[in-house]
Amino acid sequence: MLIKQYKEQLKAHNLKLTDKRLKLIEIFTRYDKYLSAKELQQQLVSVYPGISYDTIYRNLHTLTDIGVLEQTTLDGEMNYKISCTDDHHHHFICERCGETQVITYCPVEKWEDELAGVQLNSHKVELYGYCVECR
Amino acid sequence: MLIKQYKEQLKAHNLKLTDKRLKLIEIFTRYDKYLSAKELQQQLVSVYPGISYDTIYRNLHTLTDIGVLEQTTLDGEMNYKISCTDDHHHHFICERCGETQVITYCPVEKWEDELAGVQLNSHKVELYGYCVECR
DNA sequence: ATTTAAAACAGAATGATTACGAATTAGGTG
DNA sequence: CACCTAATTCGTAATCATTCTGTTTTAAAT
Numbered sequence: 001m002l003i004k005q006y007k008e009q010l011k012a013h014n015l016k017l018t019d020k021r022l023k024l025i026e027i028f029t030r031y032d033k034y035l036s037a038k039e040l041q042q043q044l045v046s047v048y049p050g051i052s053y054d055t056i057y058r059n060l061h062t063l064t065d066i067g068v069l070e071q072t073t074l075d076g077e078m079n080y081k082i083s084c085t086d087d088h089h090h091h092f093i094c095e096r097c098g099e100t101q102v103i104t105y106c107p108v109e110k111w112e113d114e115l116a117g118v119q120l121n122s123h124k125v126e127l128y129g130y131c132v133e134c135r
Numbered sequence: 136m137l138i139k140q141y142k143e144q145l146k147a148h149n150l151k152l153t154d155k156r157l158k159l160i161e162i163f164t165r166y167d168k169y170l171s172a173k174e175l176q177q178q179l180v181s182v183y184p185g186i187s188y189d190t191i192y193r194n195l196h197t198l199t200d201i202g203v204l205e206q207t208t209l210d211g212e213m214n215y216k217i218s219c220t221d222d223h224h225h226h227f228i229c230e231r232c233g234e235t236q237v238i239t240y241c242p243v244e245k246w247e248d249e250l251a252g253v254q255l256n257s258h259k260v261e262l263y264g265y266c267v268e269c270r
Numbered sequence: 271a272t273t274t275a276a277a278a279c280a281g282a283a284t285g286a287t288t289a290c291g292a293a294t295t296a297g298g299t300g
Numbered sequence: 301c302a303c304c305t306a307a308t309t310c311g312t313a314a315t316c317a318t319t320c321t322g323t324t325t326t327a328a329a330t
Contacts, residue, residue: 073208073211076208076213078211092246092250092253092255094253095256101250101253103246103249103250104249105242105245105246105249107240107242110240111227111238111240111262114238114239114240115227115236115238115262115264117266117267118227118229118236118264118265118266118267118270119264119265119270120227120262120263120264121230121263121264121265122262122263122264123260123261123262123263124259124260124261124262124263125258125259125260126258126259127246127250127255127257127258127259128255128256128257128258128259129250129253129254129255129256129257130253130254130256131252131253132252132253135253135254
């Protein structure tokens with residue numbers, strides 16, 4: 001997706017186009033994989049020496065809320081990646097390099113059948129292993 | 136499963152049958168759902184006033200390693216439950232009461248097909264919502 | 271150019287988890 | 301049963317991710 005479209009996504013939510021936000025989005029589009037707050041901080045300090053974790057975490061939440069990012073917990077840390085624009089999907093995540101691959105097959109209906117009576121709010125499907133390069 | 140079988144599982148791994156370990160297992164079999172370290176600490180202090188978090192976390196790891204417990208991250212905290220002895224399965228978790236339900240349908244083969252080339256090591260499937268009582 | 275609410279800063283606080291040296295204990299051996 | 305030793309626990313401090321607070325800066329509307 002083009003940076004321009006992210007800018008409009010921010011504007012549509014009355015959010016300011018700050019340097020830090022745009023830089024964050026740029027980093028996420030450059031690495032199309034899950035990144036931790038620490039990894040982002042390391043990328044950001046070179047450009048914004050005094051950037052605080054508060055800024056990073058706040059923007060990660062904001063960008064997740066408006067759908068620019070998606071999040072998952074890996075090794076006890078929250079990680080974020082640029083959100084795919086496609087339909088419902090899940091991910092395979094390489095345990096070595098962090099690369100992700102989209103998985104389209106998702107049998108929610110089958111699970112709904114199995115769980116007759118309960119109210120399903122959300123679900124998480126994540127596959128882990130080594131990608132073609134890392135195996 | 137009977138407590139006796141857990142004792143043998145511990146012995147089979149050359150682990151001692153300490154009071155804390157047996158009490159932990161008893162708590163887990165009593166509540167058949169995911170519990171956090173803090174919830175376990177609250178259960179344990181009444182019996183062992185000076186019990187340290189080190190002891191709790193260490194034993195949670197040990198019991199997970201030998202397959203007595205299974206773990207998952209909920210709300211940023213690691214949670215543990217007594218491991219089902221059945222075949223491969225996943226869980227529905229009630230977001231209000233924490234009750235779990237087993238899901239048996241799992242299309243790993245379909246995902247393997249979709250991910251031709253990668254080496255699949257593990258995967259996570261978790262459904263969230265409200266159970267029949269809580270909805 | 272001015273104004274102001276949003277955003278960022280600096281650093282302290284919180285909460286989960288781990289680490290460490292000293293003390294205790296389970297379970298094997300004589 | 302008494303002793304021994306490695307495993308386990310204790311008590312507490314340290315670490316790490318994340319959040320909070322009060323102040324300062326800034327995007328962008330007027």
